[in-house]
Amino acid sequence: KQEVTQIPAALSVPEGENLVLNCSFTDSAIYNLQWFRQDPGKGLTSLLLIQSSQREQTSGRLNASLDKSSGRSTLYIAASQPGDSATYLCALPSGQAGTALIFGKGTTLSVSS
Amino acid sequence: GAVVSQHPSWVICKSGTSVKIECRSLDFQATTMFWYRQFPKQSLMLMATSNEGSKATYEQGVEKDKFLINHASLTLSTLTVTSAHPEDSSFYICSARDPGVYGYTFGSGTRLTVV
Numbered sequence: 001k002q003e004v005t006q007i008p009a010a011l012s013v014p015e016g017e018n019l020v021l022n023c024s025f026t027d028s029a030i031y032n033l034q035w036f037r038q039d040p041g042k043g044l045t046s047l048l049l050i051q052s053s054q055r056e057q058t059s060g061r062l063n064a065s066l067d068k069s070s071g072r073s074t075l076y077i078a079a080s081q082p083g084d085s086a087t088y089l090c091a092l093p094s095g096q097a098g099t100a101l102i103f104g105k106g107t108t109l110s111v112s113s
Numbered sequence: 114g115a116v117v118s119q120h121p122s123w124v125i126c127k128s129g130t131s132v133k134i135e136c137r138s139l140d141f142q143a144t145t146m147f148w149y150r151q152f153p154k155q156s157l158m159l160m161a162t163s164n165e166g167s168k169a170t171y172e173q174g175v176e177k178d179k180f181l182i183n184h185a186s187l188t189l190s191t192l193t194v195t196s197a198h199p200e201d202s203s204f205y206i207c208s209a210r211d212p213g214v215y216g217y218t219f220g221s222g223t224r225l226t227v228v
Contacts, residue, residue, distance in 0.1 A: 032215060034216050034217065036219075042221060043206055043219045043220055043222040044157075044208075044219040045219075046216050046217070046218065049215055049216040051215065089156065089157070091217075094159075100208075101159075101217055102159075103158075104156060105155065
């Protein structure tokens with residue numbers, strides 16, 4: 001059964017720092033991997049989706065990489081801002097495309113000004 | 114992009130009553146929707162998979178008689194928490210995948226408090 005782990009569980013940084021959030025998974029036979037952001041008491045906002053055939057995806061200050069063979073993905077946030085403070089979740093389909101997502105426990109990021 | 118609307122965003126109910134939560138796909142048809150539950154400081158846990166026109170598939174440990182799911186159309190799935198108790202208080206969130214898009218879209222969630 002696929003398991004998803006995110007490290008660190010929490011992270012506090014000053015504004016302007018570059019940071020890396022880590023996600024690991026046990027079964028490398030994945031269809032894709034998706035990074036989400038969740039603000040307190042809110043739903044999930046999709047940040048980046050990486051297909052299994054891709055190595056990375058970029059959106060603005062965010063860059064997500066995928067290494068299937070090692071079962072790892074990283075989310076890189078450049079020049080962090082207080083508005084980036086949120087919980088970041090990594091998720092993968094439990095099976096083939098269209099199946100439910102399995103989530104990591106998330107990394108809670110706090111960026112201070 | 115694909116949008117999923119979830120209502121209500123929060124609800125407070127008395128113990129023993131039932132609460133219905135709606136999840137709608139606004140600009141696409143979703144034959145399958147997913148219902149998740151999230152406890153404070155925990156990640157999302159899948160409760161059930163809602164299939165249009167057929168019975169929902171529940172995860173192990175989820176009481177199907179307590180959490181009734183109806184997916185009567187291609188754009189609407191509902192979750193009814195029956196005879197709610199304080200331990201059912203949680204954050205419930207639905208999700209769907211637009212067939213034209215690879216990723217999943219989530220509703221804004223419903224905070225249920227049972228008093």
